[in-house]
Every structure is written in structure tokens, then in C-alpha cells.
Amino acid sequence: MNNLEQINIKPVEIVDCLKKEVSLKDIYKKILYQRIIERTARERGITVTPEEIQAESDRFRAENRLEKAADTLAWLEDSMISPEEWEAGIRDRLLAKKLSQALFEKEAEKSFIENRVDFERILLYQIIVPYEKVARELFYQIEEQEISFYEAARLYDIDERRRLRCGYEGKILRSTLKPDIAAIVTRGNVGEVTGPIQSEQGYHLFLVEEFIPAELTPERRQSLIAKLFKEWLEKEVIYFIHNQGEQPDSTKNDGIIRPD
Structure with a gap:
């Protein structure tokens, strides 16, 4: 025991x-x-x-x-x-x-189609430096091929993790980027440096290695189903509480509403 x-x-x-x-x-x-x-x-x-x-x-x-x-x-x-x-x-x-x-299951596919752009991914590299002057100088040096983007990230980025990864951020969902940054990054071409862009962190330079189209994988489908299901349950609980009194009682009728 x-x-x-x-x-x-x-x-x-x-x-x-x-x-x-x-x-x-x-x-x-x-x-x-x-x-x-x-x-x-x-x-x-x-x-x-x-x-x-x-x-x-x-x-x-x-x-x-x-x-x-x-x-x-x-x-x-x-x-x-x-x-x-x-x-x-x-x-x-x-x-x-x-x-x-x-x-x-059907609603998940509909949600994916309606929000397809949010599921696009970007294979992204980034450099963040504290000063605009440094960012612009790096931008011109990279453009003139005096230094590579990856070498500049390794030498000058303010974040140690990114320096060790030569600026590599990974395959990022477009929806996780701030709207102003997403707009600028996605307007550029693959292999093209964009920036500098100012944020509370400093001045950013970006390099896109690949734009990855959105795909409704089994994992993403299940994630969307789970999200929609959780939202539905939350609404059902609110309905239940508002129609059943202050404290849940298993002897009362559930009074559950249903999705269309």
C-alpha cells in the first residue's frame, strides 16, 4: 500500500x-x-x-x-x-x-481554410542589435557581401543563444510574429535582408531562407479540433452556470446547448 x-x-x-x-x-x-x-x-x-x-x-x-x-x-x-x-x-x-x-472535424478544416495565412511558416534568421547605426551598417555590409548575415549574427547579436545559432530562429508560424514585423518580412524575397525594424528589444534585421506553405497536417487538424472543442466546452459551462444556479447540482437537468 x-x-x-x-x-x-x-x-x-x-x-x-x-x-x-x-x-x-x-x-x-x-x-x-x-x-x-x-x-x-x-x-x-x-x-x-x-x-x-x-x-x-x-x-x-x-x-x-x-x-x-x-x-x-x-x-x-x-x-x-x-x-x-x-x-x-x-x-x-x-x-x-x-x-x-x-x-x-469538419469545422477544423473550415477554420484552417479561413485562417490559412496564419499557418504559413517562415524559415527565419534574425539579428538584433541595440543601436540603429549598427543595424544599418550591418545591413550595408551584408548587402555588399563584406560579411555574411550568419557571421554578422554570430558576432553582433545581443542574444547569446542566437549568436551560437548564427541568427537561426527556426520554422516560425507567421501568426506568432507581430503584425508589423510579419508584413515587412513576408514582403521580402527569399535570401533578401530586410530591416532595420525597431522594437523594444532593439533593431532587427531579418533573412528568410524559405516560405513554407500552410498544410493541414493530422497534427494541426487535431490541434484545431481540440481548440474548437475547448471553446465549445467553455461556452457550455457558462450556459450551465447561468441556468442552473450558483452551485452545480448533479440532480438537476444539465440544460446543455448544442453546436449547429
Whole structure:
């Protein structure tokens, strides 16, 4: 038995701790999320089979090197949950995923198309220096091929990490750049230095090595589904609270609204 389980901790102490940690509201919301998921899945005939739970538990065990049953039982004991409670948690997560896909798979594709430009990526290099005069001098030296952009970044950038990477920032989503910087960077051509641009950090020079078109990958699709699902759940919780009184009560009708 887990040693912690031998300590007599009362439920009121747990609630008091959650309040002190300002975490109680998050727990309430998670409980409401699950009620909403359960009811909506039931209305749509969405279920999770024992085979799906088994497959997911096998995947988790393999991923966490819990090949032996004894290893899994030891992990469960250390986590203070029973095998039945673990399987119930797996079932809840699979149900939420199934429901999210049923509700928002088509909406995710629509959202991607409408916001395609935000998912374009840029293979970007950057130099930031503290003074405009230095930035302009570097710009002209790079243009005249007196020094390469990468060498200038290694020698003059204010950030040690970027100096070590010769200015390499990586494959950046266009949406993560500030609008004014994104506009200037995307107007330039591949291999062309742009700037200097002033910000609170200093004066920036940019070099684009590649513009990468937006692509609806399986990972991005799932990310969009998860985002839309979370937004929907938030709206459902607000509706629930406004129509059910001050405190959630499992004996009351859920009163859940549905997406079109």
C-alpha cells in the first residue's frame, strides 16, 4: 500500500488545499466538462468499447515501459488509483476525443481554410542589435557581401543563444510574429535582408531562407479540433452556470446547448 494512503486526510482538507492553491474552480470546471461530454455523447450515440480502452492502456504501458503487469500495478499503487479508476480515466479521455472529432472535424478544416495565412511558416534568421547605426551598417555590409548575415549574427547579436545559432530562429508560424514585423518580412524575397525594424528589444534585421506553405497536417487538424472543442466546452459551462444556479447540482437537468 502507498504510504500516503495510510495518512488520514479528510475530504474537507483536500478542498481547503485546493482553495488555498486557487485550484478549486478548475476542478469544478473539469467536473462540468465531463457532465457535458457524457450527455452530448449519449445523445449522439457515441460510446467507448472495452477493446478501445484496452488498446489505449496497452499503448500507455508500452510508452512508459510498464511491460509487466506487476510494473503497472506498482505504478497504479504509487499514483494512488485502482485499475478500475485508471480505466475509467482512459474511457473519459477517449470519449472526449471521439466527441470532439464528431463535433468539430469538419469545422477544423473550415477554420484552417479561413485562417490559412496564419499557418504559413517562415524559415527565419534574425539579428538584433541595440543601436540603429549598427543595424544599418550591418545591413550595408551584408548587402555588399563584406560579411555574411550568419557571421554578422554570430558576432553582433545581443542574444547569446542566437549568436551560437548564427541568427537561426527556426520554422516560425507567421501568426506568432507581430503584425508589423510579419508584413515587412513576408514582403521580402527569399535570401533578401530586410530591416532595420525597431522594437523594444532593439533593431532587427531579418533573412528568410524559405516560405513554407500552410498544410493541414493530422497534427494541426487535431490541434484545431481540440481548440474548437475547448471553446465549445467553455461556452457550455457558462450556459450551465447561468441556468442552473450558483452551485452545480448533479440532480438537476444539465440544460446543455448544442453546436449547429
